[in-house]
Amino acid sequence: MVRRVVGWVVLLGAVIGVGACTGEPSPGPTTVTVAPTESTAASPTPPAKPERPEAMERDDAEGAAAAAQYFIEMYPYVMATGDTAEFEAMSHDACGFCVDTLSQANQIKNRDETWTGGEITSSLVESYEQDALTGIFPLDVDIDQEQAVITDAAGSVVFTGVPERAQYRVEIAQRDGEWLVVEIAPRPES
């Protein structure tokens, strides 16, 4: 709950930041032309966008699980490319995880930094009955993520992650027939 509030503050800060930048002459294009020449040598091809599973067309628990895994496995692609459109379209307003992820992906892109690695594999552990009050399908998903590294435009490393393996509770539901992630959080202890 508290985390969500922080998420909103960050988002608000980001929005204000963008507003402030539009007033200045944009140095963007210059940086963009420089960055690729420096980073192409060091960075491998960015992770491919995962294929949208057909099962996502279903409106039941199976569709929920397919959509959740698709969303999760899109994470490294979003970080590496800054192509947030589909990830954002699948994020519910209430999703603090989504806000944080989008904010980081945009920051990496805006600063002309490069995300490498961090590939994710996910497996469905358990899928629960649909919540009667909200229509949410709760799922437990195991996630393995390889080490990710973020480098700046000059090639210096600004972030080094570690391989992660953890279990998460994913809350996902449909709005207007499309799957939306409501939250991703550590699996609650029983």
Added chain:
Amino acid sequence: MTMTMVGVIALTGLALSGSDDYTQFGGSASGQSVTVVAPGSPDSASSSSGGTSSADVPVVREWRATPELCWLVDLDAAAMQLAESCADGYRVAYTGVECPDGQVAVGALFRQTHTATGAGDGWSAAELVEPEGCMTEVDITTLAAQAFASMAIQPSPLVVQPPDGWTLVNVDTITYTTDVAQDLDTVLLGTPVTIRAVPHHFTWDYGDGAVVSTEDPGAAWPDHTVAHAYAVPGETEISLTTTWRGQFRVAGEAAWRDVPGEATTTSSSGTIAVHEARTRLVEDTLP
């Protein structure tokens, strides 16, 4: 005034945007909390045990409307009653309270009752039971601990296989119980609270000096995991001591919180005769 606030927020945003804040997947997912209790998970209330027969339908359902939960009314399968409790008429009940240090905010509590003859799906209109408010976490935990300490807990069932009060030497005598939690509904500080006793540890005393201490409730043959083979014939009695831990949950909230302390219960098998069986060759076909 507004300008100052914007300044502070923008600064906060900048402070959080340093590269040190970069994370992998787990970092973004570490501080969130889930909204709903997964039905069928150990966390879920006993009333949501499932089943399709009408006898299994809970008589009362309660939930807490918070601004966060009301964000979800746009979902396709969000229930009418959620929309009802999030409608303008009720909004005043949970605009989001700010609580002093040491207190936690709880959302407005709504309740519906189910009748077999009710209109539509049988659920009554959503009724506001209690507006949102602040709760002193320490006080309620202390009270929950007292309620747990005085809670009457049914001893764990004790099942022995073979089941008829006798067993044989040198073969496994199987024992098992269940790990089903027990709930007690009560009211603390004017708020409905469920106290739950969760079996945590089982100690089996087989009466011949053998003691097995485990967190495993065991299972029936052939999936048994807790068993003992008697060495000598005679009479014995098996007893089971269960250690229970306490949890409590404020009505309508998703999370269970721990209560300090433990409780124990003891169950007994009654007298069991341990026989010795000898093998014998027979000439005739067995019936």
